[in-house]
Amino acid sequence: MKQLTKLAVATTVALWSAAGSADAQVTELRIGYQPSPIQDASIAMFEAWGAKNNVKIVKVPNSYGVYVEKMTASLTSNSDQYDVIWHNDDWGQTWAHLLEPTDDVAANKFADKWSMAPVVFANAQGQNTVVPMGQTFSVFFYRSDLVKPEDVPKTLEQLVTTSKKLQADGKVKFGYVGGMSMNNSWFSWFWSMWGNNCDVLLPPYERDNAKLAANGWKSGMTEPCMQKTVEYWWDAINTHKIVPRGMPAYDRNEANAVFMAGDAAFTVADSLWWGTFNDPAKSKIAGKVAATRFPLGPDRARPFAWDDIWGWAIPKSIAPERKKAAKAMLEAMMLDKEGQKKLFKLTGAPPPNTEFWAEIAAEDAFMKLLKESVLDSPDKVRGAYYFPQWPAVHKAFNDTVTKAVTGKREDIAKVLAEGAPLVSKAAQ
Template sequence: MQRVARWTIAAVAALVAATGTAAAQVTELRVGYQPSPIQDASIAMFETWGAKNAVKIVKVPNSYGVYVEKMTASLTSNSDQYDVIWHNDDWGQTWAHLLEPTDDIDANKYAEKWGMAPVVFANAQGQNTVVPMGQTFSVFFYRTDLVKPEEVPKTLDELVSVSKRLQAEGKVKFGYVGGMAMNHSWFSWLWSMWANNCDVLMPAYERDNKKLAEAGWKSGLSEPCMQQNVEYWWDAINVHKIVPRGMPAYDRNEANAVFMAGDAAFTVADTLWWGTFNDPAKSKIAGKVGAARFPLGPNRTRPFAWDDIWGWAIPKSISPERKKLAKQMLEAMMLDEEGQIKLFKATGAPPPNTTFWPKIAAQDPFMKLLKESVLDSPDKVRGAYYFPQWPAVHKAFNDTVTKAVTGKREDIAKVLADGAPLVSKAAQQQQ
């Protein structure tokens, strides 16, 4: 027994001598994420790298509804529970000071500059804190078996008229379906608002926090364009009946299910659902889906798109050895052309390395459309605000418009006016 003990001690000593510390022998990396097509495809590249480098990738799924709260608790407690976590522009500034800078990951130079702008993910020292997993934005999906490309609605009014025609012909139950609940506002409230030159805070489309502060963190809820937006959806639900009556409570999954069941002609969804919409095992409308630019409201004539990235981040609290290995993994992911092409084919989300985009677009009409209508467009909007209190502002906004659209039409203006100070107050709490 003593001989075995001496041999074990000697082996450990040799290991420490070779590596500097026994802790340097990192054999697994834990990834905190929310299961979705794009994250699953990105993690598949991690697993390919791990298999080649004798590193086990441990996947730790979290539900979307509690993801931010759980991960914030982990980060603020200096936990070492995760080595890599899903990072999103929605909470980029909330976590920036808790994350490891990633400027030393050389392959980040191939990321899209718009999505990686300092206003989104930089910490107080101006250091980047993210590595992109892919571009995420929505487009206007339509049923190609019901409308020709030239018949796709170009305005919000046309969305009503075309939807009503298709319903009258008995081709669909609903014209449009999209998420409306909190954290799913992009698929109804936000896109239609931006399509009408409106925004959560004023001036519209501004994301410079200094300029927003100079404007007094002014809420857009009391603007005429916002009243138009809420009245539009109130009429869509109660007068024209082109959308499900329960849509104010829908999340993206419920809306996508209605669309994939063939019950709606149009939806707005992230492009990463392109693969699922066209999967015969999951969708009744597979092969019958097209994509177009958003219909515009009366206050806007130029097309628009929003464009953001989903990414990966490394908690600052983990050991240097694990940080180093995590960065090696993320570097490899950014350079994995085969894996990124698979990600696009599986999801419809443009991959993180922009040098691969022209190659994909030359072979894929959907990617060509995305480049023309979104990625290369000069008329882009950022899909969130970039200060720590954005989630509170978002909730105050969504609570107000939900109350307005589910109440009486004649009360809409008052409900919006009452909610406007709540949005401004939520924004000012960061000061």
């Protein structure tokens, strides 16, 4: 830890010194972000750094629903509206050419290598364009007051039977609830699909763009596993009635609200909601929540997890002295041990500096679970694709499965077949 402290001092001094007298004029840094527990906790570290360095941190919140469009417009117009922005692997390649390289932020060497792979955030020159905020992935949350650890569903079939029993016993209104709408596919569609050896594009779990291109950007929409996934959710909604009927339109916030109200026994949500789910001021089930691995479909035997980061990026268009100040702030954040431990305590998201993981896991059972089931697991998939057209592919996918699950069951295969070329076309 002494070495980390020395590095923090040395790199911050170096970054500020390199900026010269111009940095003395940087009196504020504007942060473009989407309010959420992990971003709020990360920005708190920015504010602590700003207080020490006489830099005012100006927070500019943006709605999640319009965030990508709004930031893309700002970046492509060479605006200097923001000095640091929330950056996500979903749009890593969309923005890479518009962002300042961050290879000179030395503390990035402590970031998770899986999440910082060049395929995700590198620009055309192979330069990194992100500093991590924290690991983001989902886990299977369950009501520990209703289900014992040994009885938690390990398969999708068991999720149905357990849910129906809890409903029949009057314990909950619904067995499962999770986001399903566009930009919320992870919380129902993706985890159940990946847990059955299925994926948006073929081959499953492949994220090498050259290999995907060589395969003709072929979609997985007509694979048997995809039809099984859609039929599973159709049955969950219409036959078994273990989920809310309107769930195909739910976003993460609506699903989380149902779970925190005590109306559902199970959900999938980002681990960073651990703190909120267990906050008595916000959740009726505080202290009654546990988490485990995902239930698997019939076509997969090994566990799986997905693992990505949320991060921060610096627009290429801002003035040089502002870039240097922003990098100094991000460097300090990466080395702020107490701030990162607080981030985990408040959110349940593993912090960006991997040097702190073992110490936190030794003190906290939830972090120990995350290390064993996700962070250290060899069975992982990246939660998105990494080419500029991914948002369009995601929309084509979600439009197709939504149409299929809200129509007639006998039409599911037909709808998926009609959507398959649209997904492939969007990728090209």
